[in-house]
Amino acid sequence: MDKLRVNIGKLDLKNPVMTASGTFGYGKEYSDFIDLSRIGGIFVKGTTIRERQGNDYPRMAETPSGMLNAVGLQNKGIDYFVSNIYPDIKDFDTNVIVNVSGSTIEDYVECTEKLIELDKIPAIELNISCPNVKEGGMAFGVCAESAAEVTKAVRKVWDRTLIVKLSPNVTDVTEIAKAVEGEGADSLSLINTLLGMAININSQRPVLSTVTGGLSGPCVKPVALRMVWQTYNAVKIPLIGMGGISCWQDAIEFILAGSSAIQIGTHNFIDPTISVKVVDGIAEYLDKNNISSVRELVGALKI
Template sequence: MDRLKVKIGNLELKNPVMTASGTFGYGKEYADFIDLNRLGGIVVKGTTLEARQGNDYPRMAETPSGMLNAVGLQNKGADYFIDHLYPEICDYDTNIIVNVSGSTIDDYVRCAEKLVALDKIPAIELNISCPNVKEGGMSFGISPKAAAEVTKAVRSAYTKTLIVKLSPNVTDITEIARAVEAEGADSVSLVNTFLGMAIDAEKRKPVLSTITGGLSGPCIKPIALRMVWQVFHTVKIPVIGMGGISNWKDAIEFILAGSSAIQVGTYNFVDPTITMKILDGIESYLDRHHIQSINELIGNL
């Protein structure tokens, strides 16, 4: 329905419900559970220029109201995605967005250059939470200067909608948002996972092979919601909100805080039909409150 349509830069979504990278595979893995064509967008698994094996096991751990992961961006590389996966998913009636990761600015640029040629990929999402190997392993996303540099470089190579996914592991996330907006980002999505840790008390060892990992799930929602609200009041570009969304009410809260669209991540593992329930819940909310368009709610606290 038109009243659910939202825009992310020049990208039109039939509704604001998207799926988060790394939690939904390439979409087809969920085709037995939901109608993928009803989604506003699918952000596919993180894609790098070259194939990556990911981290050693164990690399996932359940935590109270959430989970830790240290998968390490395991994927078969951009060329494999283009040749083998893209043909399987390009005909879904939704926006297929590729999450792009890299270890150097050149990695990001070369990956974006490959993807810009794909007709059915209208946008990419830059994961700037990756370690910059040329800067001693510091994440691109924790420095306004580094975030600006990678955004500027990709912007010059990528002509379609450019979304930049922000790390929450910073002192002031609004600084990073301003930096990427200034260099041409069409939208920001936030938040990525928080840095966390789990310990096996009996073995006296870390649970994850990497010791630390990314924390996601309902436990991070209040912090994510606060960061979305802050960024919405800082930048003029659209905000895509995520972080612990597990029902329609969470989604409405993120929209009220300033999200033009939302991404559902970890809760897909709990309930693979959750996106449809959230979409139905949003429609019901609009009906109950006699709201003509979802856009009336964006940032409307």
């Protein structure tokens, strides 16, 4: 089905539908529900140089049309990933992309240096936009200078596809996008979660142990779409859009706004087969509208 094929840097995707970091485990957790070879790629859980326990509970809360999370990048660290997880997932018939997080530039670089040894990882996504960790994380993604600095440092040690994930918790996303593009990123993914909070009026306490957390799901879709569209008009590198996608129609909206590919996050928790349904829905839409390639739709919004 070449009409669905897209390229992001050197990354070749059989279709533009991928799953978002932190919402799809390492892929194998979902292999009983879907044929993983049907999707364009899997962004695995946020990985850090050292093991992280994550934040205290409660760290999830439901909201109207979405959820708040404050998981805080719980993972067993890069060495555990290399020796215990990579062997199980390296032969998936889809792209396995590692989401790299850190507190310092050295953390990001060290993690990347370990990943370059793994020949079945065609791309990494730098998470410079996590709102749930005390130091680092979002701090890099809300300032153009530090976003550029971390991109530049990782670019020096990573010659495969480099995707940088942007934070929506900024005044002007295009300023950060241009700074990151200027340091050689191949692609930008957006958006990470929006900073939010919830309060329990009976205890008169915050619902999350961290007080604030990251908002995701359908409620963030209009914000995400707006940011994709603004960024599409500001940079030349391909975008990977996400934020509240829960059906194929949402995916088409993101593509029209300027996404070359998309990621599905929170909706995997509601319907673990959603990614394949979105692939099929996009293919049918192309057929019905006599469009020969999904690439023709990217940024085709008529204004």
